[in-house]
Amino acid sequence: IRIVIIQSLQQILVPELSLNTIDATLRRSLAVAVKALETTLSYGPLGDWAIDALSDIGEAGVPALVKALQNGDRHIRNQAATALGRIGRAKPIDNGVIPALVAALQDNDLWVKLYAGEALVSLGEKVSCAMPVLVDALESPDLNVSDHASAALANLGAGALPALEALGRYYRRTSSSAALAAFAKLGPIAKSAAPAILSKYNLMNDCGKENILRVLISIGPAVMDEMPQKRDSGLQKWLKKWLSKFIQPGDILFFAPKDIHSLIELATSSQDQRVRAAAEDARKCLLKKTLD
16 A cells, blocks of 8 residues: 555656745645655665655655665665755755765765765765765775776766776776776776776787777877887787778778777877887778778
């Protein structure tokens, strides 16, 4: 019965409606609904339904979600932090949300701290407060925790710079695809992570090497400043190999045209003359194919 009630409450309001645009009767109904949902948070598995409903209600559900950050069930606290981040991304909110999330960074449960940090990052608030939590999460033995932190850092842009060293250590330790994806999303900002990325290069199969090369393409030519420039380095050989494949008639490349341009640009920055020569050959071949 409670589940049916909660599902019905979720349909009461259109979340986009401002409290200033609904009449007093509906406001009273909404207050009753929020109070009922807040009470339902104490009913074990039903708490998930209540958090979802409060999140759907939006601004009016925020005070109850802030209170939920103090709930005895860590799962409820996790969900509440995530819901507050979701509401805040859709519409600026106050109601003590930021101080409550900052306080949740001190929670005894690592997952709760991480979700609170992710919410703050998504809101663009108190990122400096959240950064130590995200860095600590990268050192966690639980790879799911560290992958969550990697994904949160990927959305920070230049704000992720203080955590790049820790993200690099995490990648060296685990070869995490989430960390690699974060480097790719951060692009040129992640150039200092090149040594960590390259540390796994020679240990990878061809598919893994191609993935690393794609990440380096995303970072751009600036990554060459961080690369080993020895003529026999594995990456230099791999760059030359892919460029050579490109100019072979009938060969199939798995790079999109824009990535081929980026690959050539990357190789042109190499200190290995053979790689630069291969880049020039590939550039001429690309021009000829374009003209044809």
